[in-house]
Amino acid sequence: MSETQRERQTEDEQTQEKPGSKTESGSCTECGGTLRPHESRGEITCEDCGLVAKQDTIDRGPEWRAFDSKEKNAKSRVGSPTTKLMHDKGLSTEIDWKDKDAYGNTLSSRQRKKMQRLRTWNERFQTEDSQDRNLRQALGEIDRMSSALGIDTKTRETASVLYRRCLEEDMLPGRSIESMATASLYAACRQTANPRSIDSFFPVTRARSNMHVKRAYKYISKELGLKIKPIDPKDLLNKYLSQLDKEVSDRQLLQRMSNTLLDIAQERNLHSGRSPTALAAGAIYGASQIIDEGLTQKEVGEASNTSTVTIRNRYQEMLQAYGDTTEAQQ
DNA sequence: CATTCGTGAAGACGAAT
DNA sequence: ATTCGATTTCACGAATG
Numbered sequence: 268m269s270e271t272q273r274e275r276q277t278e279d280e281q282t283q284e285k286p287g288s289k290t291e292s293g294s295c296t297e298c299g300g301t302l303r304p305h306e307s308r309g310e311i312t313c314e315d316c317g318l319v320a321k322q323d324t325i326d327r328g329p330e331w332r333a334f335d336s337k338e339k340n341a342k343s344r345v346g347s348p349t350t351k352l353m354h355d356k357g358l359s360t361e362i363d364w365k366d367k368d369a370y371g372n373t374l375s376s377r378q379r380k381k382m383q384r385l386r387t388w389n390e391r392f393q394t395e396d397s398q399d400r401n402l403r404q405a406l407g408e409i410d411r412m413s414s415a416l417g418i419d420t421k422t423r424e425t426a427s428v429l430y431r432r433c434l435e436e437d438m439l440p441g442r443s444i445e446s447m448a449t450a451s452l453y454a455a456c457r458q459t460a461n462p463r464s465i466d467s468f469f470p471v472t473r474a475r476s477n478m479h480v481k482r483a484y485k486y487i488s489k490e491l492g493l494k495i496k497p498i499d500p501k502d503l504l505n506k507y508l509s510q511l512d513k514e515v516s517d518r519q520l521l522q523r524m525s526n527t528l529l530d531i532a533q534e535r536n537l538h539s540g541r542s543p544t545a546l547a548a549g550a551i552y553g554a555s556q557i558i559d560e561g562l563t564q565k566e567v568g569e570a571s572n573t574s575t576v577t578i579r580n581r582y583q584e585m586l587q588a589y590g591d592t593t594e595a596q597q
Numbered sequence: 598c599a600t601t602c603g604t605g606a607a608g609a610c611g612a613a614t
Numbered sequence: 615a616t617t618c619g620a621t622t623t624c625a626c627g628a629a630t631g
Binding site for chain 1: 599600601602603
Binding site: 545 | 620621622
């Protein structure tokens, strides 16, 4: 167990550590915020955007899955340590019972006084308690959705950090746990450059509608001050190319060509204000025109969920820019 | 015939007031 | 909370090969 954990860790380091940045505490690679270690969780997270920069040292135990809510509660490894939870629970109930027994129904004025104090105490424990339950359910949902969509562990952890922060900042009252959990997961995907549309969560979320998730996402990114970069169209290329129905003769070439088109587009500021999906789709179609792949706008559109009209508009611009630059090179 | 192109109306979204 | 501007989409007809 610890061996695989270590292996994965070193792998992460190799692939993600950029040369020169070998210190653990520094600034976030995504937003430049301060990194803060959480010993209790064994994570190092960014204060500003919640990105999990590194996860290490703590063996989190087996990755199991919960199949119903009862099991989820019983098995959940998230939230405060069980001992703390039990301690609070036990304490609060003990005080409760004692006072009720001691005073009974008589001495109403005194009793009321007591009850007031009791209530404040009880409320404190109860809110802690309900927060814990809330957190468990939310993280269970994040795990469930992540499994369904095949989202990697690092992104999951980032999502859970984000959700914890929402909870800490009292952002939840009035919102459904589901929508906030889904939004956290989406935000985490954005931060780790995981190319997923917000709509792709709808089949697996239990939130009432996509609109709720979108609202929750806006709310989260605003309140938490997340600095999330716009989606890089290049990140979508692989996805769309593999979603093409038609077999392409040279996928490598097509991808390279699309990439250069996107490079040129960015140079010329053709990307600002435009939807990244449209840019990626347009680049693919444009590239296919250049190298004679023979893809139709409809085919590219279906693979990328964009309309043929939009593909037209984008690829024409890009081919224009491409022609200009190749001309200039000669 | 399939594909591509251009159009105007309508919806969605972000920014600003 | 509403308004505004830009982008995207839809539906359509026309042109191209």
